[in-house]
Amino acid sequence: MTIRLIALDIDDTLLSSARKILPSTKQAVQAALSQGIKVVLCTGRPLAGVQPFLDELGITGDDQYVITYNGAVIESAAGRVVARHLLDNQAYREITALGKKLGLPTNVLDEHSNIYTADRDVDWWIVEQAAENEAGLFIRDPDELPATFAIAKGAFVGPQALLDQNEPKVRAALGERFYVVRAGRYFLEVMDPLVNKGQALRDLAAVLALSTEDIMAVGDEGNDIAMFDVAGLPVAMGNGTAEAKAHAKVVTGTNDEGGLAAAIRQYALR
Known part of the structure; x- marks a missing residue:
């Protein structure tokens, strides 16, 4: 080799x-x-x-x-x-809605390194993620963005215990149609199944x-x-x-x- x-x-x-x-x-x-x-x-x-x-x-x-x-x-x-391989607007809305339902800090990233969240009280992990990646951070509800808005990935973030508790629920809701992966102790990510x-x-x-x-x-x-x-x-x-x-x-x-x-x-x- x-x-x-x-x-x-x-x-x-x-x-x-x-x-x-x-x-x-x-x-x-x-x-x-x-x-x-x-x-x-x-x-x-x-x-x-x-x-x-x-x-x-x-x-x-x-x-x-x-x-x-x-x-x-x-x-x-x-x-x-x-x-x-991007996710469409419907997937973006579904990820955001699930985060709200489960009480999980949620953000998505477009392919231009921008971070979007519908959380008005932005979690510290999202702020750090934006700063670490020199990314723009926008607080927007899905209805504030165009129907053509697509994302590279969605992310549920927060303390390890919170993600440990909710990871099975996220997988049950999204796992059959998306690639759901624990990218670290504080990150649970959702992407195109390919x-x-x-x-x-x-x-x-x-x-x-x-x-x-x-x-x-x-x-x-x-x-x-x-x-x-x-x-x-x-x-x-x-x-x-x-x-x-x-x-x-x-x-x-x-x-x-x-x-x-x-x-x-x-x-x-x-």
């Missing part, structure tokens, strides 16, 4: 617990790029929220790629869209004429499992969930002890 593409989750994988890229990680990623290996950030964030990390790592241009919104959009680092990091990775491999056997995927959470099931070499972070580790072939060190850099050096660099 020769690794030709490395797919990297961002939060708690590329980033340390201090939300920084370790020097060892940066060195390993840049070494991979210098050997012609594609390094693709695969994240639930929009491109605007990924751009600072792309810049720091030196991933630039129209021949480098990023998978955003958990797979809803595949685009080049220069912003050229390769593929997109969307996940694994499908996006498979689609990008086809564009690049790569075998999925030559892909190494590194992550830590439930939303990374789909790409683990596609990649020839799935690697879970030491700080990852038990579920993620169960789907990996390799478990490396944690995000605070250089686990990502160690995995890249051991399995990808020539």
